Amino acid sequence: xxxxxxxxxxxxxxxxxxxxxxxxxxxxxxxxxxxxxxxxxxxxxxxxxxxxxxxxxxxxxxxxxxxxxxxxxxxxxxxxxxxxxxxxxxxxxxxxxxxxxxxxxxxxxxxxxxxxxxxxxxxxxxxxxxxxxxxxxxxxxxxxxxxxxxxxxxxxxxxxxxxxxxxxxxxxxxxxxxxxxxxxxxxxxxxxxxxxxxxxxxxxxxxxxxxxxxxxxxxxxxxxxxxxxxxxxxxxxxxxxxxxxxxxxxxxxxxxxxxxxxxxxxxxxxxxxxxxxxxxxxxxxxxxxxxxxxxxxxxxxxxxxxxxxxxxxxxxxxxxxxxxxxxxxxxxxxxxxxxxxxxxxxxxxxxxxxxxxxxxxxxxxxxxxxxxx
Numbered sequence: 255x256x257x258x259x260x261x262x263x264x265x266x267x268x269x270x271x272x273x274x275x276x277x278x279x280x281x282x283x284x285x286x287x288x289x290x291x292x293x294x295x296x297x298x299x300x301x302x303x304x305x306x307x308x309x310x311x312x313x314x315x316x317x318x319x320x321x322x323x324x325x326x327x328x329x330x331x332x333x334x335x336x337x338x339x340x341x342x343x344x345x346x347x348x349x350x351x352x353x354x355x356x357x358x359x360x361x362x363x364x365x366x367x368x369x370x371x372x373x374x375x376x377x378x379x380x381x382x383x384x385x386x387x388x389x390x391x392x393x394x395x396x397x398x399x400x401x402x403x404x405x406x407x408x409x410x411x412x413x414x415x416x417x418x419x420x421x422x423x424x425x426x427x428x429x430x431x432x433x434x435x436x437x438x439x440x441x442x443x444x445x446x447x448x449x450x451x452x453x454x455x456x457x458x459x460x461x462x463x464x465x466x467x468x469x470x471x472x473x474x475x476x477x478x479x480x481x482x483x484x485x486x487x488x489x490x491x492x493x494x495x496x497x498x499x500x501x502x503x504x505x506x507x508x509x510x511x512x513x514x515x516x517x518x519x520x521x522x523x524x525x526x527x528x529x530x531x532x533x534x535x536x537x538x539x540x541x542x543x544x545x546x547x548x549x550x551x552x553x554x555x556x557x558x559x560x561x562x563x564x565x566x567x568x569x570x571x572x573x574x575x576x577x578x579x580x581x582x583x584x585x586x587x588x589x590x591x592x593x594x595x596x597x598x599x600x601x602x603x604x605x606x607x608x609x610x611x612x613x614x615x616x617x618x619x620x621x622x623x624x625x626x627x
Contacts, residue, residue, distance in 0.1 A: 261400075264398050265312060266316055266317070268390070268391055269403070270309070271387075272306070279299075282299075300349060300353065301353070311338050311341050311345075312400070332496015333461070333496050336401065336457055339457040340454060343405065343453035344454065346450035346453060347446075347450030350443045350444070350447035350448075350450055351447060354440060354444065357442075374421060374424055377421055377424075381414050385411065385414045388409075388413070388414060391403055391406050392406075392407025394407075405457075412449055422438075474490060474502070474504070475490060475504075481523065484520075485508065485509075485544060486507040488504070490624065491504075502528075506542065508544070509546045511546055512543070517541060524536070542575070543575055544575060550578075551578070554583070557611070558611070568589060569588040569590050571587055572588070572621075581613060581615060582616075582617060583615070583616050585619075586618070587603060587621060596620065
């Protein structure tokens, strides 16, 4: 709870700094833009206002996301931060579209800009401020895992490029008396639109549910298999309920000699270790048993593994267990997403194993590696 409050305070404080900086810059740029009749500077000022609005939305999102879980939302409100990031993306896109329309109007009906040394100095200062602000906000966003702050930081860095481009256009006009204001405004607008679309796609992808973070999955499995008796850890599924809020489930493979009490104790210890080391709550741990002290079964398992893993799209075989009395074999086959027909690959491999072991009844399930890269 203390860490969450600290994270929320950091996001709010950083966003307030962003609001103050953007309002200050927008006011100066607006005055300069109207005085110099520069559409690019005016659009840049509008973009600063949208940045201030983005920071305000980030604050609201962080406050709402910090609410405690309740009966209606037992997994908490962390995903609200993703909604904040989406709104920021839409604001950025809207600002770009509006700017593009104004730039096209200016291209069709051009007006001559009138720059002054003071206005150009202020714009140059704005470039420096935006570079510093962008790096700071993005760094904080990455530190506290806030997509909204990262998006705001990226947007601020983009603004610095936009302002720098305005200076370039001013230099060209003052040197060659060629006005590129409207065309620059159009290019800036397209860059802003693309940035908004990219931000939106990235956030929507997270809401839809992306694959497990490969490195995090590897670390969790390493922690789980470090427990004595655990031969393997499989089927790890991680569900994201907001930044730094992960729930998951996993299967472990243990000897068929383990009793219920021994398993219960081990599962509790695994849950505590994963939460402590990785901040992931394992809400469920399934159990696979493997045969012990039977050389004949070991030979059959080895043959099954060789046949299965000889296929390029079989990533893994696990949960193998052979019941000698009934001549039944059960196991899971992990088929890669790279296979064009995963079901076809699965049937092909199972048929091949069945041909090699005609005396056995196979109980095989097609499985998925949610961390596949």
